[in-house]
Amino acid sequence: MSRPFVPFRQFVLKVHSRCDLACDHCYVYEHADQSWRGRPKVISDETVSWTAARIAEHVKEHGLDRVHVVMHGGEPLLAGPGRLGRIAAELRGRLDGFCELDLRIHTNGVLLDERFCEVFAEHGVKVGVSLDGDRAANDRHRRFADGRSSYDRVIRAVELLRTRPELYAGLLCTIDVANDPVAVYRGLVALDPPRIDFLLPHATWDDPPPRPSPTAYADWLITIFETWVAEGGATPVRMFESIIRTSAGEPSLTESLGLQPSDLVVIETDGSYEQADSLKTAFEGAPGTGLHVLRHTLDEVAGHTGILARQQGLDGLCDACRACPVVDSCGGGLYAHRYRTGSGFANPSVFSADLFKLITHVRRRMKMHTPTRTATHTVPSTVIDTLASGLGGQDEVGHLAESQRSLRRALLAAVNSAAGADGGAFSGADTAAAWELISALDGTHPQVVDAVLAHPYVRVWATECLRDGRHAGHLANVAAAMAIRAGVTAALDVQVLAGSVHLPTLGVLEVDPGGTAGPGGVPGPEAGRTARLETAEGAFEVAGDGHPGAVTPDTGDDRGAGGEGGGAGRPGWHPVRRLRAGDVSVVLEDTDPFRDCHQWPAEGRLTDDRAQDWQRAFERAWALIEAEHPGYAPGLRAGLTTLMPLTPGPEGREVSSTARHAFGAVAAALPEDPATLALLLIHEFQHVKLGAILDILDLYDEKDTRLFHAPWREDPRPLEGLLQGTYAHLAVTDFWRVRRHAVPERGNEQFARWRRHTAEAIETLAASGALTPLGERFVAEMRRPAAAWLDEPVPEAAAACADRSARDHRKKWTAETSASHQ
Amino acid sequence: MNATGEKQAEVASDVRDLRDVPLALVRQAEFDEIVRRILPDSPDVRRVQVAAFNSSI
Numbered sequence: 001m002s003r004p005f006v007p008f009r010q011f012v013l014k015v016h017s018r019c020d021l022a023c024d025h026c027y028v029y030e031h032a033d034q035s036w037r038g039r040p041k042v043i044s045d046e047t048v049s050w051t052a053a054r055i056a057e058h059v060k061e062h063g064l065d066r067v068h069v070v071m072h073g074g075e076p077l078l079a080g081p082g083r084l085g086r087i088a089a090e091l092r093g094r095l096d097g098f099c100e101l102d103l104r105i106h107t108n109g110v111l112l113d114e115r116f117c118e119v120f121a122e123h124g125v126k127v128g129v130s131l132d133g134d135r136a137a138n139d140r141h142r143r144f145a146d147g148r149s150s151y152d153r154v155i156r157a158v159e160l161l162r163t164r165p166e167l168y169a170g171l172l173c174t175i176d177v178a179n180d181p182v183a184v185y186r187g188l189v190a191l192d193p194p195r196i197d198f199l200l201p202h203a204t205w206d207d208p209p210p211r212p213s214p215t216a217y218a219d220w221l222i223t224i225f226e227t228w229v230a231e232g233g234a235t236p237v238r239m240f241e242s243i244i245r246t247s248a249g250e251p252s253l254t255e256s257l258g259l260q261p262s263d264l265v266v267i268e269t270d271g272s273y274e275q276a277d278s279l280k281t282a283f284e285g286a287p288g289t290g291l292h293v294l295r296h297t298l299d300e301v302a303g304h305t306g307i308l309a310r311q312q313g314l315d316g317l318c319d320a321c322r323a324c325p326v327v328d329s330c331g332g333g334l335y336a337h338r339y340r341t342g343s344g345f346a347n348p349s350v351f352s353a354d355l356f357k358l359i360t361h362v363r364r365r366m367k368m369h370t371p372t373r374t375a376t377h378t379v380p381s382t383v384i385d386t387l388a389s390g391l392g393g394q395d396e397v398g399h400l401a402e403s404q405r406s407l408r409r410a411l412l413a414a415v416n417s418a419a420g421a422d423g424g425a426f427s428g429a430d431t432a433a434a435w436e437l438i439s440a441l442d443g444t445h446p447q448v449v450d451a452v453l454a455h456p457y458v459r460v461w462a463t464e465c466l467r468d469g470r471h472a473g474h475l476a477n478v479a480a481a482m483a484i485r486a487g488v489t490a491a492l493d494v495q496v497l498a499g500s501v502h503l504p505t506l507g508v509l510e511v512d513p514g515g516t517a518g519p520g521g522v523p524g525p526e527a528g529r530t531a532r533l534e535t536a537e538g539a540f541e542v543a544g545d546g547h548p549g550a551v552t553p554d555t556g557d558d559r560g561a562g563g564e565g566g567g568a569g570r571p572g573w574h575p576v577r578r579l580r581a582g583d584v585s586v587v588l589e590d591t592d593p594f595r596d597c598h599q600w601p602a603e604g605r606l607t608d609d610r611a612q613d614w615q616r617a618f619e620r621a622w623a624l625i626e627a628e629h630p631g632y633a634p635g636l637r638a639g640l641t642t643l644m645p646l647t648p649g650p651e652g653r654e655v656s657s658t659a660r661h662a663f664g665a666v667a668a669a670l671p672e673d674p675a676t677l678a679l680l681l682i683h684e685f686q687h688v689k690l691g692a693i694l695d696i697l698d699l700y701d702e703k704d705t706r707l708f709h710a711p712w713r714e715d716p717r718p719l720e721g722l723l724q725g726t727y728a729h730l731a732v733t734d735f736w737r738v739r740r741h742a743v744p745e746r747g748n749e750q751f752a753r754w755r756r757h758t759a760e761a762i763e764t765l766a767a768s769g770a771l772t773p774l775g776e777r778f779v780a781e782m783r784r785p786a787a788a789w790l791d792e793p794v795p796e797a798a799a800a801c802a803d804r805s806a807r808d809h810r811k812k813w814t815a816e817t818s819a820s821h822q
Numbered sequence: 823m824n825a826t827g828e829k830q831a832e833v834a835s836d837v838r839d840l841r842d843v844p845l846a847l848v849r850q851a852e853f854d855e856i857v858r859r860i861l862p863d864s865p866d867v868r869r870v871q872v873a874a875f876n877s878s879i
Contacts, residue, residue: 010875012878072877072878106877106878106879128878197879199877248849249852250851252874253874254874255876375838376834376835377834377835378833378835380831380832380833381833403835406840406856407837407856407860409848410838410852410853410856413853414853414857439845463861466861467861695837695859696836697833697835698836
């Protein structure tokens with residue numbers, strides 16, 4: 001099975017290949033691979049320049065938003081502050097502006113002084129230090145060649161970093177089970193590190209670690225874990241955090257645990273690309289790739305079998321590991337630790353027994369269990385077939401609507417996570433209280449939470465928020481709308497946009513008439529202030545809005561388009577109106593600040609008269625749909641929740657639109673006649689259905705970037721655009737197939753034209769080679785009605801008109817396409 | 823009418839069913855998967871969770 005390409009995001013740059021200490025446990029100098037002996041001591045400026053260029057090339061090629069570079073050794077400070085400054089400047093010069101660069105250095109600390117710190121501060125370099133614990137532990141291995149202790153020098157370096165916390169990344173401790181674990185832990189914690197990690201000493205089955213008891217490493221780490229837990233886990237410990245996270249189904253923070261693929265490459269001082277540094281412990285030459293930064297791109301390195309081998313996840317593990325109940329957390333341990341002559345890396349880790357005992361202990365202690373994967377949505381094949389035919393009723397559209405609930409909940413959780421306590425992506429927005437309220441209401445009033453989240457423009461807001469980090473504060477407005485609907489007492493600081501407090505599904509309250517608005521009265525992108533909003537018993541008040549008394553919004557579905565509905569008479573309150581026709585009721589959305597996401601601009605708040613125009617048009621259009629196009633009515637009834645008025649198109653052109661993230665909403669400028677509104681509703685709702693199908697199912701290969709001829713467009717279309725257009729025109733054809741009996745001349749012409757275009761586009765899709773098996777089935781089902789319609793008789797003049805139209809369009813398109821390729 | 827025991831063929835989606843998972847318990851891995859799917863171009867979404875270099879911090 002092919003796996004997705006994993007671009008490199010982590011780069012270990014070996015800036016110096018020698019060290020000023022002679023630690024006897026060092027994997028670089030004391031283990032199997034001795035390649036350091038033939039390498040230049042220090043990386044050259046030319047190699048640095050090529051490395052930076054290669055990374056930049058890789059970033060642009062794969063659109064990477066963030067990469068990590070670690071300056072490493074040997075001992076990287078031996079390169080000196082001047083060279084390190086040049087290296088950092090070169091990397092920042094090449095990468096800043098294209099992606100975020102997380103630049104770090106990892107050192108033994110011996111040489112660290114103010115000069116280095118100044119360089120690191122200037123170039124934004126964070127510093128990690130190796131320290132094996134208290135003095136006794138550190139001096140066991142980390143000594144100078146003449147036997148002197150390095151402890152005092154390292155402590156001086158760490159103390160320097162403590163005065164510059166912006167540079168201090170943390171401490172790395174290599175485990176020796178001969179050391180007192182609590183003394184080691186306390187020795188590290190006393191230095192106030194932002195994070196600690198404990199590293200198992202590099203070892204293989206050929207050269208196993210010192211082991212006084214069968215699970216000595218687990219026992220040593222469990223002692224520290226218990227101390228850590230007893231003290232509230234105040235200092236983050238990467239190994240423990242990773243076990244806890246992977247036990248909850250979240251990603252590990254280190255390559256030594258978990259099943260995540262590796263995206264790391266090493267660049268040695270001579271410009272050679274190497275695999276994981278730790279492979280030096282396996283055998284001579286183990287990390288080598290034979291590739292070089294001057295001659296090979298990073299994409300070429302990414303195809304190296306050794307790199308790919310560390311991206312296989314569960315599939316890359318031996319049978320014993322795959323069957324292990326803690327494999328989600330262990331991940332087979334560090335790749336290098338699995339090595340044994342003869343079987344290579346197809347073994348459990350040489351620390352397997354320790355990892356099993358430690359992970360089991362952590363899970364039991366934290367009352368965690370093996371992560372169970374939440375079930376996924378499923379859709380009956382018959383439902384997909386019915387939808388593919390262009391139709392779909394309560395059951396079929398209901399399936400889509402149900403899956404949208406999961407998407408909305410995921411988006412909301414993602415917004416909350418991104419706006420989290422750690423500063424997240426959305427600094428400045430205090431969303432904790434809103435999230436707490438929503439979470440509580442999710443337990444006590446789940447239908448209310450669902451109802452507000454189901455508003456199409458709540459998803460639009462969430463997606464915009466995740467994209468650009470703005471308007472995270474609107475989470476409080478979402479929470480306030482839920483609280484009002486639930487009738488609970490709450491107080492929240494809600495976002496004020498363009499002088500108004502917007503409450504999704506309920507309406508908008510003007511609190512600052514001077515607030516700025518964009519075109520059509522829709523709030524612009526500028527973030528507003530916040531206002532204190534208090535809710536109780538279904539009513540709310542906003543402090544300082546200039547009007548005494550509470551607003552009691554109408555939360556039912558029976559309010560009409562005319563008048564101001566619930567809260568009537570309250571100055572500045574504009575409730576959401578509804579349109580009704582028979583047993584159908586949809587929101588007439590002209591207040592939501594995130595509704596202006598369509599191809600055409602949103603219309604501002606409608607006057608009562610204009611809203612009544614919409615009511616009359618909707619009633620008549622719905623009556624036409626039920627009478628003449630009854631196959632589409634059940635689907636619309638099940639899934640159409642919102643009509644969003646657009647500003648009229650240029651020169652009276654009919655305009656309508658859907659937005660991919662606004663499930664249930666159709667946007668349109670009010671057409672002249674009800675038949676046109678009926679057509680727009682049927683047409684646009686096809687896009688709503690197909691968008692929801694594509695949200696959960698793969699119908700085509702998203703990596704296929706080819707463009708295709710669409711018979712109704714001047715420009716070539718990507719596959720999704722062609723699929724969307726074809727699916728919509730399937731219904732348009734069906735509309736005119738019926739409508740031609742009422743308006744024969746235009747109707748026959750339209751039917752003849754659209755059936756031909758649709759059939760042609762279906763064949764383009766089928767022949768594209770880009771459809772998944774499910775997509776092929778979907779298109780085959782689309783073909784059934786389209787093919788049958790080709791056999792229906794139409795007047796000769798209409799057929800001739802359709803032929804002429806298709807011929808002219810193809811001719812023009814071919815000419816333009818040819819010209820664009822010359 | 824079909825026999826009641828006959829199971830209808832189902833097409834499985836990759837999208838996790840979070841309808842009955844309390845919002846506060848929706849795990850990062852679960853929402854990351856969904857957000858990656860429906861917002862592939864989002865800058866705040868990690869495309870593939872990867873393993874961090876062991877020998878630095």
